[in-house]
Amino acid sequence: MAETSPRPPLATPAKSPPAEAAAHDRLYRVLRQQILVGELLPGQALTLRGLGKQFGLSMTPVREALRRLVAEGALTLSSSGRVATPELTxxxxxxxxxxxxxxxxxxxxxxxxxxxxxxxxxxxxxxxxxxxxxxxxxxxxxxxxxxxxxxxxxxxxxxxxxxxxxxxxxxxxxxxxxxxxxxxxxxxxxxxxxxxxxxxxxxxxxxxxxxxxxxxxxxxxxxxx
Amino acid sequence: MAETSPRPPLATPAKSPPAEAAAHDRLYRVLRQQILVGELLPGQALTLRGLGKQFGLSMTPVREALRRLVAEGALTLSSSGRVATPELTxxxxxxxxxxxxxxxxxxxxxxxxxxxxxxxxxxxxxxxxxxxxxxxxxxxxxxxxxxxxxxxxxxxxxxxxxxxxxxxxxxxxxxxxxxxxxxxxxxxxxxxxxxxxxxxxxxxxxxxxxxxxxxxxxxxxxxxx
DNA sequence: GCGCGGCATTTGTGATCACAAACGCGCATG
DNA sequence: CATGCGCGTTTGTGATCACAAATGCCGCGC
The missing domain is CATH 1.20.120.530 (GntR ligand-binding domain-like)
Known part of the structure; x- marks a missing residue:
């Protein structure tokens, strides 16, 4: 479903001329904006493989983006490592x-x-x-x-x-x-x-x-x- | 070189009974405390492989710990991805x-x-x-x-x-x-x-x-x- | 003696794999 | 019919590898 392209064995495939930030950083920005403006409801779960498939990335950059958002309090980390949007008291x-x-x-x-x-x-x-x-x-x-x-x-x-x-x-x-x-x-x-x-x-x-x-x-x- | 032990094929070897946090979390806490109390001077550079060798970890958990600290402002990220303690204006x-x-x-x-x-x-x-x-x-x-x-x-x-x-x-x-x-x-x-x-x-x-x-x-x- | 170009090394990035724990769903049992 | 128990599946964690870019150092040329 996420495979928009046949996935060539290139490491950084879509590298056009324009200034392009690192993949994890792009994902971070997308998620951050979504959370900031309320596109995600409280308690919504996010999985590494799920986001990875959705954005055509492996787990590594996804993990970095999520870790960063967790550090900022934008997401919460359950005891078992699951991440989700916070449900605030x-x-x-x-x-x-x-x-x-x-x-x-x-x-x-x-x-x-x-x-x-x-x-x-x-x-x-x-x-x-x-x-x-x-x-x-x-x-x-x-x-x-x-x-x-x-x-x-x-x-x-x-x-x-x-x-x-x-x-x-x-x-x-x-x-x-x-x-x-x-x-x-x-x-x-x-x-x-x-x-x-x-x-x-x-x-x-x-x-x-x-x-x-x-x-x-x-x-x-x-x-x- | 980082092999202090012959490295059996186990993923998480030193798992005794006591409650043990994830490796990246332990490293995060150590570095955070060092930065908080001023054990590191401004401008000090930290490398993934360096810290990994120092703590007997691979780059993955080190990267997570550093990314988290960067997100909190405890460390700064240069344009090329290098991390260092901040030199504040x-x-x-x-x-x-x-x-x-x-x-x-x-x-x-x-x-x-x-x-x-x-x-x-x-x-x-x-x-x-x-x-x-x-x-x-x-x-x-x-x-x-x-x-x-x-x-x-x-x-x-x-x-x-x-x-x-x-x-x-x-x-x-x-x-x-x-x-x-x-x-x-x-x-x-x-x-x-x-x-x-x-x-x-x-x-x-x-x-x-x-x-x-x-x-x-x-x-x-x-x-x- | 000084500056600069090129190459070896270092370093971050992302993909992939192995593993264990957590989850959840269904089945068997009381 | 309700309630656990168990196993297949999902999911996070960490190691390792391939790759490209940045770094810096050495030597060549002026």
Whole structure:
């Protein structure tokens, strides 16, 4: 089923001109994105041979990609070595939400001095697409544009290490966010994003911190209830 | 050459009764601890075959251990796939210090209600050992006991996810902390630890947050200067 | 004496195999 | 009809090999 080609004995077959990353790295990126935006539900199992067949790879690079995702908390490892998307307890969700509430206002604050109009316009555009996803009840598109909104802002903070840590938190929440949406579809576009944009325009740092914190904690409120 | 024994055709030979983790996991733990407490200086290179020979393993488990550490930021990956301990820029150090300053007061605050006398005594004892490390100019022992002091407190917060994120920050700073100590040996035992203990005893939450934050930021002040 | 080109070596990547443990499904039994 | 037990299958782990790229070192030429 996975054999799209007769599998010649070459080691790295599909090597065209363009810059091509290592196979394990490509697989890592694909899976990471899927988990991040909630394409996988919590508890979904992933097997080495299964993914290997699916992507035309042997077990070695698959194992590396999975190990990396496990290390980042994007996947969990059962005692027998099986990997699956995490099924978070309410306590863990609260912790991860608290981490978001700690880190994201700081990143927003650092981005504020560099947030000129072009950036705010981009954020506004992303927000529009996000509203469309809400209208279409498209969970994945909703999560993706929501994260894109935040990440676009935080990129301006010029703080790659903080952003990297934050993204591992997002990764851990990915499948759970999707499951949340399945249960309680958003009926309204993110109301707090408008507050964020207003605070950015006004250069209001305390207001921005508050708006971010509210947006983050309120989004995950339904879960712990 | 790595054959310390005639290598019988068994896959997992040394399997005695005791609970034994996978080989790649054991190697991961050893390296992680070494990096965490500063046994490795920044820029130190690690090779698959080198570590494999050193620990009597093939490349496969070594690769997994290294990949995991890279994913946690404990090691960096050069463009050609070489792994080495990170050489942090001042900006990155500042970011990681800021993350510590955000997360650690929160963990301390959550631990405060559960910090009874036995815990404070344990912390005090660790602090004593830490002072000895300072007297002996033992960089590794200093870093190890310092982290143990903080971790012992934070374990009481019952927040494993937050602690895990914090430890990845510590990991990234490990080699740099060691290098810092080489340049500027601590001439005094950690003065802020006494403030932390006092705030714990008094149940003074704002004072505890401040003491933790000060301890964290001041320890890394020498670097960014 | 200095720089540079080429080759031997080192090193990471991926495929494949052998093995043991875990899993699960079906059958036999009470 | 319910409940274990057992075996075939699936799955992770680690070793080994083939290969290509990067490294670095030595010697040749200027």
């Amino acid at each position: 309410n306590e863990r969700i609260e912790e991860l939400a608290a981490l978001r509430a700690l880190i994201e206002p700081e990143l927003a604050s650092r981005a504020l001095p560099r947030a000129h109009l072009a950036l705010i316009d981009r954020l506004s555009a992303i927000n529009t697409v996000n509203a469309e996803a809400v209208a279409k009840r498209d969970a994945v598109a909703y999560i993706r544009t929501n994260l894109e909104f935040h990440r676009t802002l935080y990129l301006r903070a010029q703080a790659p290490a903080m952003l990297a840590v934050l993204e591992t938190v997002w990764l851990q929440l990915g499948p759970t966010m999707r499951a949340l949406y399945e249960k309680v579809p958003r009926n309204e576009p993110p109301r707090h994003h408008r507050l964020i944009l207003a605070a950015l325009r006004a250069g209001d740092e305390p207001g921005l911190r508050l708006a971010i914190r509210t947006d983050v904690t309120q989004g995950l409120r339904h879960l712990t209830g | 001042n900006e990155r150090i500042e970011e990681l210090a800021a993350l510590r300053a955000l997360i650690e007061p929160e963990l301390a605050s959550r631990a405060l209600p559960r910090a009874h006398l036995a815990l404070i005594d344990r912390l005090s004892a660790i602090n004593t050992v830490n002072a000895e490390a300072v007297a002996k100019r033992d960089a590794v022992a200093y870093i190890r006991t310092n982290l143990e002091f903080h971790r012992t407190l934070y374990l009481r917060a019952q927040a494993p996810a937050m602690l895990a994120v914090l430890e990845t920050v510590w990991l990234q700073l490990g080699p740099t902390m060691r290098a810092l100590y080489e340049k500027v040996p601590r001439n005094e035992p950690p003065r802020h630890h006494r403030l932390i203990l006092a705030a714990l005893r008094a149940g003074d939450e704002p004072g505890l947050r401040l003491a933790i934050r000060t301890d964290v930021t001041q320890g890394l002040r020498h670097l960014t200067g």
